[in-house]
Structures are given as C-alpha cells and as structure tokens.
Amino acid sequence: MPNKLISYLKLYHQISAAEEQYIVEAFNPKMFKEGEALSQPGSISKELFFIVDGVLRIVIRNEKGNEVTHYFLKENQFCTILNSFHKQIPAEECIQAACNCEVLGINRTALLKLYEQVPYLKTLIDQITQQALIDKINIRNTYLGQDSANRYRLFVARQADIALRVSLTDVASYLGITPQSLSRIRRQISR
Numbered sequence: 001m002p003n004k005l006i007s008y009l010k011l012y013h014q015i016s017a018a019e020e021q022y023i024v025e026a027f028n029p030k031m032f033k034e035g036e037a038l039s040q041p042g043s044i045s046k047e048l049f050f051i052v053d054g055v056l057r058i059v060i061r062n063e064k065g066n067e068v069t070h071y072f073l074k075e076n077q078f079c080t081i082l083n084s085f086h087k088q089i090p091a092e093e094c095i096q097a098a099c100n101c102e103v104l105g106i107n108r109t110a111l112l113k114l115y116e117q118v119p120y121l122k123t124l125i126d127q128i129t130q131q132a133l134i135d136k137i138n139i140r141n142t143y144l145g146q147d148s149a150n151r152y153r154l155f156v157a158r159q160a161d162i163a164l165r166v167s168l169t170d171v172a173s174y175l176g177i178t179p180q181s182l183s184r185i186r187r188q189i190s191r
Helices: 006-010 017-025 082-087 108-116 122-142 148-160 168-175 179-190
Strands: 028-032 035-040 047-053 056-060 067-073 094-097 099-108
Touching: 006 017, 006 047, 017 108, 035 047, 035 108, 047 108, 067 122, 099 108, 108 122, 122 148, 148 168, 148 179, 168 179
Parallel strands: none
Antiparallel strands: 028 099, 035 094, 047 099, 056 067, 056 094
C-alpha cells in the first residue's frame, strides 16, 4: 500500500526514492481512539502529525473550564499546536481524536534532522501549513454573524465529511451552541 504522506507530498513536489525513504523512516504510524489525547494543554507540543485516516480536533478550555472545539482537521492535513511546537513553549490547546484516527507522527528533533536530509521539505511543509491556516480562518469567518441554525447549515455544507464522523457534542462546541440547541436545530432542518 502506498504511503499516504508521500502521495500527498508528491502533489506539490517531486520526491526521489532516497528522499521517500528518509521521510517514511522518520514518521511513525500511530492509532488513537475517539476522545484520546495526542497532546495535553500546558505541555509543549513535541510532535507534528499527518492525518492518514480520521478527524482530529483542536480543543481549548474556556473561562468556565469547559472544553471548546476550536477546529477540526481531517485526512491529508498536518496537525500540531504550531506556536508551542516552533517556540517550544507550553500550549493552552490540546489535540484530541474526534473519531478513531490513524496518523503519522514525527518529533521535533527528528523533523529538524529530516529537514537537513531533504532541504526543500521545510519550505514545503511550511507552505502547506500556511495554506491550512488561511483555510481555517476562511472557514471560521463564514460562521461570523450567523445565527445558530445558519452556522450549522454552513458547517454541514462546507464540512459535511467531518459532520458525519464526529460527535454532535463536538459539533455543538465548535459552532458555539449547546448540544440541546443543536438537537433542536437538526430536528427543525430535517422537517
């Protein structure tokens, strides 16, 4: 079976057989069950993940101490808490599996070594990550100024593949509404 990370990177850049080998050896496959944490708040993000299968969520605790889904990430996306990973400072956020997930992980030290072996890879991953941040901002901005029902409609329209795989509690948290309100909205829409 072809390595999904290599296949994804080849969409952006040619990769030699030797470079493929370096990349494949540097990333480690990992499985996480729904709800399992890949990183903890208050700790330094030490790994960069590439999502092979499943959905991850970035979670932060609000002022009331409740978990709030900040964003969802799915297959063919990189995931870490960037500021913590790059600056080696504790993160306020954490990463959790929103459903059962398969990822490829690489720790920061191994990634820096890989960048020496495959010099263009840093620029490539940085560009992919920057585009993902822009996409995240654009998606989040579509929800601004919308009422709860319209936020849910937009979510289902724009992120349908995620909506089908994550819990309604996580969706409600992401959209900034209560699970009860989301249930009511879903009933009204399905009529």
